[in-house]
Amino acid sequence: MSLLSVRNLHKTYGSGARALPAVRGVSLDVAAGETLALVGESGCGKSSTARIVVGLAQPTSGSVSLAGEDLHARVHDREVRRRAQMVFQHPDQSLNPHFTVARTVAEPARLLVGGRDIEDRVVEALRTVGLGPEYRARRPRELSGGQQQRVAIARALICDPELVVLDEPTASLDQSVRSRVVALLERVQQERQVGYLFISHDLTTVRRIAHRVAVMYLGRIVEVAPTEELFENPQHPYTRALLAAAPVPDPRRRKRVVPLRGETPSASDLPTGCSFQSRCPLVHDRCRTTQPQLEPLAPDHAAECFAVASRPEHLGVVGSDGRP
Ligand code: SF4
Missing domain, CATH: 3.40.50.300 (P-loop containing nucleotide triphosphate hydrolases)
Structure with a gap:
Protein backbone atom coordinates (compact mmCIF):
# COMPACT_ATOMS: atom_id res chain seq x y z
CA MET A 1 0.00 0.00 0.00
CA HIS A 211 13.36 8.36 -7.10
CA ARG A 212 10.56 9.34 -9.49
CA VAL A 213 9.52 12.59 -11.15
CA ALA A 214 6.05 13.83 -12.10
CA VAL A 215 5.87 16.74 -14.56
CA MET A 216 2.93 19.14 -14.24
CA TYR A 217 1.54 21.48 -16.86
CA LEU A 218 -1.51 23.68 -16.24
CA GLY A 219 -2.79 21.60 -13.34
CA ARG A 220 -2.28 18.14 -14.85
CA ILE A 221 0.47 15.56 -14.56
CA VAL A 222 1.62 15.11 -18.16
CA GLU A 223 4.42 12.62 -17.53
CA VAL A 224 5.69 10.49 -14.66
CA ALA A 225 8.69 8.17 -14.65
CA PRO A 226 11.63 6.93 -12.57
CA THR A 227 14.13 9.79 -12.38
CA GLU A 228 16.86 8.50 -14.69
CA GLU A 229 14.27 7.24 -17.17
CA LEU A 230 12.67 10.69 -17.28
CA PHE A 231 15.96 12.56 -17.70
CA GLU A 232 17.40 10.14 -20.26
CA ASN A 233 14.24 9.28 -22.15
CA PRO A 234 11.61 12.03 -21.72
CA GLN A 235 8.58 11.51 -23.93
CA HIS A 236 6.03 14.31 -23.55
CA PRO A 237 6.94 17.36 -25.70
CA TYR A 238 6.62 19.60 -22.65
CA THR A 239 8.98 17.44 -20.56
CA ARG A 240 11.49 17.48 -23.41
CA ALA A 241 11.36 21.26 -23.64
CA LEU A 242 11.63 21.65 -19.85
CA LEU A 243 14.69 19.41 -19.66
CA ALA A 244 16.28 20.93 -22.76
CA ALA A 245 16.16 24.34 -21.08
CA ALA A 246 17.97 23.06 -17.97
CA PRO A 247 21.78 23.08 -17.67
CA VAL A 248 23.49 19.75 -18.39
CA PRO A 249 26.97 18.75 -17.14
CA ASP A 250 28.01 17.50 -20.59
CA PRO A 251 26.66 19.69 -23.45
CA ARG A 252 27.39 16.87 -25.95
CA ARG A 253 24.59 14.92 -24.27
CA ARG A 254 22.05 17.67 -24.73
CA LYS A 255 19.17 16.42 -26.87
CA ARG A 256 17.93 18.49 -29.76
CA VAL A 257 14.27 19.28 -29.30
CA VAL A 258 11.73 20.80 -31.63
CA PRO A 259 11.26 24.23 -30.02
CA LEU A 260 8.00 25.16 -28.40
CA ARG A 261 5.88 27.82 -30.03
CA GLY A 262 2.95 29.95 -28.88
CA GLU A 263 2.04 30.97 -25.36
CA THR A 264 0.76 29.21 -22.28
CA PRO A 265 -3.02 29.63 -22.28
CA SER A 266 -4.71 31.25 -19.31
CA ALA A 267 -5.81 28.70 -16.70
CA SER A 268 -9.20 30.44 -16.65
CA ASP A 269 -9.67 30.01 -20.41
CA LEU A 270 -8.32 26.60 -21.32
CA PRO A 271 -8.91 25.21 -24.81
CA THR A 272 -10.91 22.06 -25.49
CA GLY A 273 -8.65 19.03 -25.83
CA CYS A 274 -4.98 19.01 -24.82
CA SER A 275 -3.95 22.07 -22.79
CA PHE A 276 -0.51 21.99 -24.42
CA GLN A 277 -1.81 22.31 -28.00
CA SER A 278 -1.01 26.02 -28.41
CA ARG A 279 2.71 25.34 -27.80
CA CYS A 280 3.13 21.84 -29.13
CA PRO A 281 5.14 21.21 -32.31
CA LEU A 282 3.33 17.88 -32.75
CA VAL A 283 -0.25 19.09 -32.41
CA HIS A 284 -2.77 17.41 -34.70
CA ASP A 285 -6.54 17.42 -35.12
CA ARG A 286 -7.37 15.00 -32.31
CA CYS A 287 -5.44 17.14 -29.80
CA ARG A 288 -7.90 20.01 -30.39
CA THR A 289 -10.99 17.99 -29.51
CA THR A 290 -9.99 15.33 -26.99
CA GLN A 291 -8.19 15.48 -23.66
CA PRO A 292 -5.36 12.90 -23.64
CA GLN A 293 -4.98 10.72 -20.55
CA LEU A 294 -1.87 9.34 -18.89
CA GLU A 295 -1.02 6.16 -20.81
CA PRO A 296 1.64 3.68 -19.72
CA LEU A 297 4.69 3.62 -22.02
CA ALA A 298 6.97 1.38 -19.95
CA PRO A 299 7.00 0.05 -16.38
CA ASP A 300 6.37 3.07 -14.10
CA HIS A 301 6.57 5.45 -17.09
CA ALA A 302 3.41 7.15 -18.37
CA ALA A 303 2.70 10.23 -20.47
CA GLU A 304 -0.38 12.20 -21.45
CA CYS A 305 0.11 12.69 -25.18
CA PHE A 306 -1.46 11.11 -28.28
CA ALA A 307 1.75 11.41 -30.31
CA VAL A 308 3.87 9.67 -27.69
CA ALA A 309 1.42 6.86 -27.10
CA SER A 310 1.18 6.07 -30.81
CA ARG A 311 4.43 7.08 -32.51
CA PRO A 312 7.24 8.00 -30.11
CA GLU A 313 9.75 8.29 -32.99
CA HIS A 314 7.80 11.28 -34.26
CA LEU A 315 8.81 13.47 -31.35
CA GLY A 316 11.51 15.01 -33.50
CA VAL A 317 14.25 14.36 -30.98
CA VAL A 318 17.70 13.15 -31.93
CA GLY A 319 20.85 12.54 -29.97
CA SER A 320 24.20 14.18 -30.58
CA ASP A 321 24.98 11.36 -33.05
CA GLY A 322 22.02 12.48 -35.18
CA ARG A 323 19.99 9.35 -34.50
CA PRO A 324 16.61 9.26 -32.74
S1 SF4 B 1 -1.66 15.42 -27.15
FE1 SF4 B 1 -1.19 16.56 -29.02
S2 SF4 B 1 -0.99 18.73 -28.40
FE2 SF4 B 1 -0.92 17.45 -26.54
S3 SF4 B 1 1.25 17.16 -26.18
FE3 SF4 B 1 0.56 15.39 -27.38
S4 SF4 B 1 0.88 15.92 -29.54
FE4 SF4 B 1 1.04 17.79 -28.36
Whole structure:
Protein backbone atom coordinates (compact mmCIF):
# COMPACT_ATOMS: atom_id res chain seq x y z
CA MET A 1 0.00 0.00 0.00
CA SER A 2 1.24 3.50 -0.83
CA LEU A 3 2.08 5.82 2.03
CA LEU A 4 0.45 8.73 0.19
CA SER A 5 -2.30 8.13 -2.33
CA VAL A 6 -3.84 11.07 -4.21
CA ARG A 7 -6.71 10.31 -6.56
CA ASN A 8 -8.32 12.54 -9.18
CA LEU A 9 -7.59 15.72 -7.23
CA HIS A 10 -9.18 18.95 -8.41
CA LYS A 11 -8.80 22.44 -6.97
CA THR A 12 -10.61 25.43 -8.47
CA TYR A 13 -10.26 28.91 -7.01
CA GLY A 14 -13.22 31.25 -7.48
CA SER A 15 -16.35 30.36 -9.41
CA GLY A 16 -18.36 31.19 -12.52
CA ALA A 17 -16.56 33.33 -15.07
CA ARG A 18 -13.73 33.91 -12.58
CA ALA A 19 -13.11 30.22 -11.86
CA LEU A 20 -9.42 29.36 -11.93
CA PRO A 21 -8.73 25.62 -12.09
CA ALA A 22 -5.32 25.16 -10.45
CA VAL A 23 -5.30 21.36 -10.12
CA ARG A 24 -7.13 19.20 -12.67
CA GLY A 25 -7.36 15.49 -12.00
CA VAL A 26 -4.00 14.82 -10.33
CA SER A 27 -3.33 11.27 -9.13
CA LEU A 28 -0.05 10.24 -7.55
CA ASP A 29 1.48 7.88 -5.01
CA VAL A 30 4.46 8.13 -2.68
CA ALA A 31 5.84 5.05 -0.93
CA ALA A 32 7.57 5.00 2.46
CA GLY A 33 11.21 5.92 1.95
CA GLU A 34 10.54 7.29 -1.54
CA THR A 35 10.98 10.78 -2.98
CA LEU A 36 8.57 11.84 -5.69
CA ALA A 37 9.49 15.18 -7.28
CA LEU A 38 6.83 17.45 -8.76
CA VAL A 39 8.26 19.76 -11.40
CA GLY A 40 6.84 22.32 -13.81
CA GLU A 41 6.63 26.03 -14.45
CA SER A 42 5.37 28.52 -11.85
CA GLY A 43 1.59 28.39 -11.61
CA CYS A 44 1.29 24.79 -12.86
CA GLY A 45 -0.43 23.64 -9.65
CA LYS A 46 2.50 22.15 -7.73
CA SER A 47 2.10 24.25 -4.60
CA SER A 48 -1.70 23.93 -4.59
CA THR A 49 -1.29 20.16 -4.71
CA ALA A 50 1.24 20.32 -1.88
CA ARG A 51 -1.00 22.39 0.38
CA ILE A 52 -3.92 20.02 -0.17
CA VAL A 53 -1.75 16.98 0.57
CA VAL A 54 -0.88 18.28 4.06
CA GLY A 55 -4.42 19.51 4.78
CA LEU A 56 -3.67 23.24 4.53
CA ALA A 57 -6.20 23.63 1.70
CA GLN A 58 -9.36 21.76 0.84
CA PRO A 59 -9.70 20.11 -2.57
CA THR A 60 -12.68 20.89 -4.77
CA SER A 61 -12.96 17.13 -5.33
CA GLY A 62 -10.82 14.02 -5.19
CA SER A 63 -9.17 12.20 -2.33
CA VAL A 64 -5.92 12.22 -0.36
CA SER A 65 -5.12 9.29 1.88
CA LEU A 66 -2.14 8.70 4.10
CA ALA A 67 -1.45 5.06 4.95
CA GLY A 68 -5.08 4.34 4.12
CA GLU A 69 -6.55 7.18 6.24
CA ASP A 70 -8.64 9.78 4.39
CA LEU A 71 -6.72 12.96 5.24
CA HIS A 72 -9.52 15.41 4.51
CA ALA A 73 -12.23 13.44 6.31
CA ARG A 74 -9.98 13.59 9.39
CA VAL A 75 -8.27 16.93 8.84
CA HIS A 76 -8.94 17.97 12.47
CA ASP A 77 -7.54 14.72 13.83
CA ARG A 78 -4.18 15.62 15.42
CA GLU A 79 -2.76 12.15 14.84
CA VAL A 80 -3.50 12.30 11.10
CA ARG A 81 -2.10 15.85 10.87
CA ARG A 82 1.05 14.77 12.72
CA ARG A 83 1.84 12.19 10.07
CA ALA A 84 2.16 14.70 7.17
CA GLN A 85 4.30 17.81 7.64
CA MET A 86 5.52 20.53 5.29
CA VAL A 87 8.71 22.54 4.79
CA PHE A 88 7.93 25.85 3.14
CA GLN A 89 9.81 27.86 0.57
CA HIS A 90 11.84 30.82 1.89
CA PRO A 91 12.56 29.97 5.55
CA ASP A 92 13.30 33.65 6.21
CA GLN A 93 9.59 34.27 5.60
CA SER A 94 8.12 31.06 7.03
CA LEU A 95 9.89 31.33 10.41
CA ASN A 96 8.36 33.77 12.89
CA PRO A 97 11.10 36.42 13.42
CA HIS A 98 10.03 36.93 17.04
CA PHE A 99 10.20 33.26 18.06
CA THR A 100 13.34 31.58 19.32
CA VAL A 101 14.46 28.44 17.51
CA ALA A 102 13.22 26.35 20.46
CA ARG A 103 9.74 27.86 20.31
CA THR A 104 9.57 27.52 16.51
CA VAL A 105 10.59 23.87 16.51
CA ALA A 106 8.41 23.00 19.52
CA GLU A 107 5.22 24.56 18.15
CA PRO A 108 3.89 21.64 16.04
CA ALA A 109 4.78 19.17 18.80
CA ARG A 110 2.78 21.22 21.34
CA LEU A 111 -0.20 21.36 18.95
CA LEU A 112 -0.16 17.82 17.60
CA VAL A 113 1.65 15.59 20.10
CA GLY A 114 1.69 17.17 23.57
CA GLY A 115 3.45 15.48 26.49
CA ARG A 116 6.13 16.63 28.88
CA ASP A 117 9.16 15.72 26.82
CA ILE A 118 8.88 18.55 24.29
CA GLU A 119 12.19 20.13 25.31
CA ASP A 120 13.91 16.80 24.73
CA ARG A 121 12.14 16.50 21.38
CA VAL A 122 13.42 19.95 20.37
CA VAL A 123 17.02 19.02 21.20
CA GLU A 124 16.67 15.74 19.30
CA ALA A 125 15.08 17.42 16.26
CA LEU A 126 17.88 20.01 16.18
CA ARG A 127 20.50 17.28 16.53
CA THR A 128 18.91 15.45 13.59
CA VAL A 129 19.41 18.49 11.35
CA GLY A 130 22.95 19.12 12.58
CA LEU A 131 22.30 21.98 15.03
CA GLY A 132 23.45 21.83 18.64
CA PRO A 133 21.36 22.80 21.70
CA GLU A 134 23.08 26.20 21.77
CA TYR A 135 20.85 27.22 18.84
CA ARG A 136 17.66 26.99 20.94
CA ALA A 137 17.78 30.59 22.14
CA ARG A 138 18.57 32.16 18.76
CA ARG A 139 16.13 33.95 16.50
CA PRO A 140 15.95 33.64 12.69
CA ARG A 141 17.90 36.85 12.06
CA GLU A 142 20.83 35.33 13.95
CA LEU A 143 20.98 32.36 11.57
CA SER A 144 22.36 31.87 8.07
CA GLY A 145 19.98 30.84 5.26
CA GLY A 146 21.13 27.22 5.54
CA GLN A 147 20.63 27.22 9.34
CA GLN A 148 17.15 28.73 8.91
CA GLN A 149 16.22 25.93 6.52
CA ARG A 150 17.59 23.34 8.96
CA VAL A 151 15.33 24.84 11.65
CA ALA A 152 12.37 24.62 9.25
CA ILE A 153 13.21 20.95 8.60
CA ALA A 154 13.56 20.30 12.36
CA ARG A 155 10.11 21.85 12.85
CA ALA A 156 8.70 19.41 10.30
CA LEU A 157 10.51 16.41 11.82
CA ILE A 158 9.73 16.97 15.50
CA CYS A 159 6.37 15.19 15.19
CA ASP A 160 8.06 12.17 13.60
CA PRO A 161 6.00 12.39 10.38
CA GLU A 162 5.75 9.63 7.80
CA LEU A 163 5.44 12.10 4.91
CA VAL A 164 7.15 15.46 4.45
CA VAL A 165 6.14 17.81 1.66
CA LEU A 166 9.07 20.02 0.70
CA ASP A 167 8.06 23.10 -1.29
CA GLU A 168 11.18 24.45 -3.04
CA PRO A 169 13.28 23.72 0.07
CA THR A 170 16.58 24.70 -1.55
CA ALA A 171 15.43 27.58 -3.77
CA SER A 172 16.92 30.35 -1.63
CA LEU A 173 20.21 28.58 -0.86
CA ASP A 174 23.54 28.85 -2.63
CA GLN A 175 25.10 25.81 -4.27
CA SER A 176 27.21 24.48 -1.39
CA VAL A 177 24.51 25.02 1.25
CA ARG A 178 21.95 23.44 -1.08
CA SER A 179 24.11 20.35 -1.40
CA ARG A 180 24.41 20.00 2.38
CA VAL A 181 20.65 20.41 2.89
CA VAL A 182 19.98 17.74 0.25
CA ALA A 183 22.48 15.40 1.96
CA LEU A 184 20.64 16.04 5.24
CA LEU A 185 17.29 15.16 3.66
CA GLU A 186 18.74 11.98 2.16
CA ARG A 187 20.18 10.90 5.52
CA VAL A 188 16.91 11.56 7.35
CA GLN A 189 15.04 9.53 4.75
CA GLN A 190 17.42 6.60 5.09
CA GLU A 191 17.19 6.67 8.88
CA ARG A 192 13.41 7.09 9.14
CA GLN A 193 11.99 5.78 5.85
CA VAL A 194 10.03 9.02 5.54
CA GLY A 195 8.37 9.69 2.17
CA TYR A 196 9.04 13.04 0.47
CA LEU A 197 6.90 14.96 -2.00
CA PHE A 198 9.62 17.27 -3.32
CA ILE A 199 8.53 20.35 -5.24
CA SER A 200 11.23 22.15 -7.14
CA HIS A 201 12.28 24.11 -10.21
CA ASP A 202 15.83 22.95 -9.64
CA LEU A 203 16.19 19.96 -11.96
CA THR A 204 19.77 19.27 -10.89
CA THR A 205 18.65 18.78 -7.30
CA VAL A 206 15.60 16.80 -8.45
CA ARG A 207 17.84 14.44 -10.40
CA ARG A 208 19.99 13.89 -7.32
CA ILE A 209 17.30 13.37 -4.70
CA ALA A 210 14.17 12.00 -6.42
CA HIS A 211 13.36 8.36 -7.10
CA ARG A 212 10.56 9.34 -9.49
CA VAL A 213 9.52 12.59 -11.15
CA ALA A 214 6.05 13.83 -12.10
CA VAL A 215 5.87 16.74 -14.56
CA MET A 216 2.93 19.14 -14.24
CA TYR A 217 1.54 21.48 -16.86
CA LEU A 218 -1.51 23.68 -16.24
CA GLY A 219 -2.79 21.60 -13.34
CA ARG A 220 -2.28 18.14 -14.85
CA ILE A 221 0.47 15.56 -14.56
CA VAL A 222 1.62 15.11 -18.16
CA GLU A 223 4.42 12.62 -17.53
CA VAL A 224 5.69 10.49 -14.66
CA ALA A 225 8.69 8.17 -14.65
CA PRO A 226 11.63 6.93 -12.57
CA THR A 227 14.13 9.79 -12.38
CA GLU A 228 16.86 8.50 -14.69
CA GLU A 229 14.27 7.24 -17.17
CA LEU A 230 12.67 10.69 -17.28
CA PHE A 231 15.96 12.56 -17.70
CA GLU A 232 17.40 10.14 -20.26
CA ASN A 233 14.24 9.28 -22.15
CA PRO A 234 11.61 12.03 -21.72
CA GLN A 235 8.58 11.51 -23.93
CA HIS A 236 6.03 14.31 -23.55
CA PRO A 237 6.94 17.36 -25.70
CA TYR A 238 6.62 19.60 -22.65
CA THR A 239 8.98 17.44 -20.56
CA ARG A 240 11.49 17.48 -23.41
CA ALA A 241 11.36 21.26 -23.64
CA LEU A 242 11.63 21.65 -19.85
CA LEU A 243 14.69 19.41 -19.66
CA ALA A 244 16.28 20.93 -22.76
CA ALA A 245 16.16 24.34 -21.08
CA ALA A 246 17.97 23.06 -17.97
CA PRO A 247 21.78 23.08 -17.67
CA VAL A 248 23.49 19.75 -18.39
CA PRO A 249 26.97 18.75 -17.14
CA ASP A 250 28.01 17.50 -20.59
CA PRO A 251 26.66 19.69 -23.45
CA ARG A 252 27.39 16.87 -25.95
CA ARG A 253 24.59 14.92 -24.27
CA ARG A 254 22.05 17.67 -24.73
CA LYS A 255 19.17 16.42 -26.87
CA ARG A 256 17.93 18.49 -29.76
CA VAL A 257 14.27 19.28 -29.30
CA VAL A 258 11.73 20.80 -31.63
CA PRO A 259 11.26 24.23 -30.02
CA LEU A 260 8.00 25.16 -28.40
CA ARG A 261 5.88 27.82 -30.03
CA GLY A 262 2.95 29.95 -28.88
CA GLU A 263 2.04 30.97 -25.36
CA THR A 264 0.76 29.21 -22.28
CA PRO A 265 -3.02 29.63 -22.28
CA SER A 266 -4.71 31.25 -19.31
CA ALA A 267 -5.81 28.70 -16.70
CA SER A 268 -9.20 30.44 -16.65
CA ASP A 269 -9.67 30.01 -20.41
CA LEU A 270 -8.32 26.60 -21.32
CA PRO A 271 -8.91 25.21 -24.81
CA THR A 272 -10.91 22.06 -25.49
CA GLY A 273 -8.65 19.03 -25.83
CA CYS A 274 -4.98 19.01 -24.82
CA SER A 275 -3.95 22.07 -22.79
CA PHE A 276 -0.51 21.99 -24.42
CA GLN A 277 -1.81 22.31 -28.00
CA SER A 278 -1.01 26.02 -28.41
CA ARG A 279 2.71 25.34 -27.80
CA CYS A 280 3.13 21.84 -29.13
CA PRO A 281 5.14 21.21 -32.31
CA LEU A 282 3.33 17.88 -32.75
CA VAL A 283 -0.25 19.09 -32.41
CA HIS A 284 -2.77 17.41 -34.70
CA ASP A 285 -6.54 17.42 -35.12
CA ARG A 286 -7.37 15.00 -32.31
CA CYS A 287 -5.44 17.14 -29.80
CA ARG A 288 -7.90 20.01 -30.39
CA THR A 289 -10.99 17.99 -29.51
CA THR A 290 -9.99 15.33 -26.99
CA GLN A 291 -8.19 15.48 -23.66
CA PRO A 292 -5.36 12.90 -23.64
CA GLN A 293 -4.98 10.72 -20.55
CA LEU A 294 -1.87 9.34 -18.89
CA GLU A 295 -1.02 6.16 -20.81
CA PRO A 296 1.64 3.68 -19.72
CA LEU A 297 4.69 3.62 -22.02
CA ALA A 298 6.97 1.38 -19.95
CA PRO A 299 7.00 0.05 -16.38
CA ASP A 300 6.37 3.07 -14.10
CA HIS A 301 6.57 5.45 -17.09
CA ALA A 302 3.41 7.15 -18.37
CA ALA A 303 2.70 10.23 -20.47
CA GLU A 304 -0.38 12.20 -21.45
CA CYS A 305 0.11 12.69 -25.18
CA PHE A 306 -1.46 11.11 -28.28
CA ALA A 307 1.75 11.41 -30.31
CA VAL A 308 3.87 9.67 -27.69
CA ALA A 309 1.42 6.86 -27.10
CA SER A 310 1.18 6.07 -30.81
CA ARG A 311 4.43 7.08 -32.51
CA PRO A 312 7.24 8.00 -30.11
CA GLU A 313 9.75 8.29 -32.99
CA HIS A 314 7.80 11.28 -34.26
CA LEU A 315 8.81 13.47 -31.35
CA GLY A 316 11.51 15.01 -33.50
CA VAL A 317 14.25 14.36 -30.98
CA VAL A 318 17.70 13.15 -31.93
CA GLY A 319 20.85 12.54 -29.97
CA SER A 320 24.20 14.18 -30.58
CA ASP A 321 24.98 11.36 -33.05
CA GLY A 322 22.02 12.48 -35.18
CA ARG A 323 19.99 9.35 -34.50
CA PRO A 324 16.61 9.26 -32.74
S1 SF4 B 1 -1.66 15.42 -27.15
FE1 SF4 B 1 -1.19 16.56 -29.02
S2 SF4 B 1 -0.99 18.73 -28.40
FE2 SF4 B 1 -0.92 17.45 -26.54
S3 SF4 B 1 1.25 17.16 -26.18
FE3 SF4 B 1 0.56 15.39 -27.38
S4 SF4 B 1 0.88 15.92 -29.54
FE4 SF4 B 1 1.04 17.79 -28.36
